[in-house]
Amino acid sequence: xxxxxxxxxxxxxxxxxxxxxxxxxxxxxxxxxxxxxxxxxxxxxxxxxxxxxxxxxxxxxxxxxxxxxxxxxxxxxxxxxxxxxxxxxxxxxxxxxxxxxxxxxxxxxxxxxxxxxxxxxxxxxxxxxxxxxxxxxxxxxxxxxxxxxxxxxxxxxxxxxxxxxxxxxxxxxxxxxxxxxxxxxxxxxxxxxxxxxxxxxxxxxxxxxxxxxxxxxxxxxxxxxxxxxxxxxxxxxxxxxxxxxxxxxxxxxxxxxxxxxxxxxxxxxxxxxxxxxxxxxxxxxxxxxxxxxxxxxxxxxxxxxxxxxxxxxxxxxxxxxxxxxxxxxxxxxxxxxxxxxxxxxxxxxxxxxxxxxxxxxxxxxxxxxxxxxxxxxxxxxxxxxxxxxxxxxxxxxxxxxxxxxxxxxxxxxxxxxxxxxxxxxxxxxxxxxxxxxxxxxxxxxxxxxxxxxxxxxxxxxxxxxxxxxxxxxxxxxxxxxxxxxxxxxxxxxxxxxxxxxxxxxxxxxxxxxxxxxxxxxxxxxxxxxxxxxxxxxx
Numbered sequence: 001x002x003x004x005x006x007x008x009x010x011x012x013x014x015x016x017x018x019x020x021x022x023x024x025x026x027x028x029x030x031x032x033x034x035x036x037x038x039x040x041x042x043x044x045x046x047x048x049x050x051x052x053x054x055x056x057x058x059x060x061x062x063x064x065x066x067x068x069x070x071x072x073x074x075x076x077x078x079x080x081x082x083x084x085x086x087x088x089x090x091x092x093x094x095x096x097x098x099x100x101x102x103x104x105x106x107x108x109x110x111x112x113x114x115x116x117x118x119x120x121x122x123x124x125x126x127x128x129x130x131x132x133x134x135x136x137x138x139x140x141x142x143x144x145x146x147x148x149x150x151x152x153x154x155x156x157x158x159x160x161x162x163x164x165x166x167x168x169x170x171x172x173x174x175x176x177x178x179x180x181x182x183x184x185x186x187x188x189x190x191x192x193x194x195x196x197x198x199x200x201x202x203x204x205x206x207x208x209x210x211x212x213x214x215x216x217x218x219x220x221x222x223x224x225x226x227x228x229x230x231x232x233x234x235x236x237x238x239x240x241x242x243x244x245x246x247x248x249x250x251x252x253x254x255x256x257x258x259x260x261x262x263x264x265x266x267x268x269x270x271x272x273x274x275x276x277x278x279x280x281x282x283x284x285x286x287x288x289x290x291x292x293x294x295x296x297x298x299x300x301x302x303x304x305x306x307x308x309x310x311x312x313x314x315x316x317x318x319x320x321x322x323x324x325x326x327x328x329x330x331x332x333x334x335x336x337x338x339x340x341x342x343x344x345x346x347x348x349x350x351x352x353x354x355x356x357x358x359x360x361x362x363x364x365x366x367x368x369x370x371x372x373x374x375x376x377x378x379x380x381x382x383x384x385x386x387x388x389x390x391x392x393x394x395x396x397x398x399x400x401x402x403x404x405x406x407x408x409x410x411x412x413x414x415x416x417x418x419x420x421x422x423x424x425x426x427x428x429x430x431x432x433x434x435x436x437x438x439x440x441x442x443x444x445x446x447x448x449x450x451x452x453x454x455x456x457x458x459x460x461x462x463x464x465x466x467x468x469x470x471x472x473x474x475x476x477x478x479x480x481x482x483x484x485x486x487x488x489x490x491x492x493x494x495x496x497x498x499x500x501x502x503x504x505x506x507x508x509x510x511x512x513x514x515x516x517x518x519x520x521x522x523x524x525x526x527x528x529x530x531x532x533x534x535x536x537x538x
Contacts, residue, residue, distance in 0.1 A: 118297070168417070173211075185266050205229065291375075370425045384405045427468060
């Protein structure tokens with residue numbers, strides 16, 4: 001039985017991660033009917049406003065000329081409807097004009113928006129991350145001046161980290177901040193790969209910029225965080241500009257900018273030399289969003305593949321009835337649903353921490369975030385590629401739409417920390433930090449489900465955890481060399497865990513897809529565990 005993304009999201013929120021009960025415990029109850037209404041309205045907005053123009057937006061692309069960036073023709077009007085609908089404020093803080101709804105609901109909105117038009121949705125996604133960062137680290141005065149307009153969507157936010165010589169190694173960045181009278185600073189430097197760094201959908205943009213103060217120590221411990229606006233409070237243009245946009249494999253409608261800070265007036269956010277710590281709030285928010293983007297690429301690819309396979313007749317019947325095509329479609333469904341539910345589970349950790357104050361939820365969130373980001377985006381690329389394969393020769397033709405999904409999906413395993421970095425983060429900063437205690441606790445929950453296949457995979461991953469930790473203790477490079485295989489194994493196990501929970505809650509709807517995954521896809525986890533054993537035995 002095939003279900004829609006919106007139906008799965010409603011089921012996942014209400015029956016799998018238990019959002020109604022969580023909000024009731026927090027004293028702000030959301031009934032299942034309320035959750036369904038919000039998701040259905042979000043789905044309607046994305047299908048009616050974003051999706052119809054996504055292919056045309058991809059072909060038009062963002063255009064740069066004389067320092068000005070013009071987004072695809074449909075974007076300014078679509079963004080105005082985004083603001084009018086109040087979607088940017090969905091889970092934003094109530095204190096600054098937000099609706100204060102759970103992060104899990106925002107995650108559902110991100111998936112639906114990304115599946116409709118990833119290039120458009122990247123703007124709101126980065127703004128949400130900037131809101132989260134400023135909510136935690138801005139002064140009350142700064143928050144009062146910036147956040148209400150960002151929460152409403154009147155202004156957007158951009159994250160300015162990467163420089164030509166400082167990609168993943170942020171400690172090498174050179175942008176400098178020179179003190180000005182009145183406690184402000186002048187920023188000098190160049191940032192690259194800045195998503196929605198310049199555009200024509202709002203009049204103002206808030207830039208969160210990593211830079212060095214004159215007395216900064218070397219390396220990552222000498223980085224501070226600053227906020228600069230495109231237009232200053234007196235209405236004049238700040239000394240910053242877009243120096244160009246990148247020509248890219250995909251996400252053509254999203255302007256990826258070179259930003260030049262030429263004495264731009266800015267304010268310090270948080271403590272001096274603690275900018276990287278503050279920026280991690282935005283980065284972790286974005287990593288959850290990008291993991292969800294991987295789910296969305298799978299969902300978009302599946303939508304196109306199912307429709308094509310139902311209509312394309314070969315050998316006297318629709319190709320959807322051919323066994324190998326049916327197998328590909330089922331794999332696309334199972335993987336996408338597993339990743340979707342894992343994204344909701346990860347977002348529910350945010351809600352348990354924020355709404356209920358559960359410290360254990362913060363620990364679980366830290367463990368799940370790199371897994372979701374890497375495993376979810378890798379699966380998004382694979383599923384998009386399978387979608388092209390289902391289309392056959394037509395999949396290679398742009399008019400079918402499947403090629404665009406694959407092109408758009410390929411960036412997700414790269415930005416917001418490459419998936420190799422996510423794997424090292426999982427192993428070194430999360431698993432090794434507590435000797436594997438939180439991973440073992442999570443795997444105990446997986447083993448508690450009454451499925452021998454899932455239990456065996458969890459036990460294999462637990463053995464691999466011990467092996468990797470022992471290797472990491474002997475030789476950091478040896479441990480990191482198998483980090484990607486380790487994260488991949490964890491993703492396949494946790495995907496099975498989520499589907500088994502869905503099947504337990506509604507066997508008539510999700511039993512068959514869970515069984516397919518556990519029989520045919522879960523063995524990839526034990527294969528990865530065997531790979532780890534072989535690599536470390538060499």
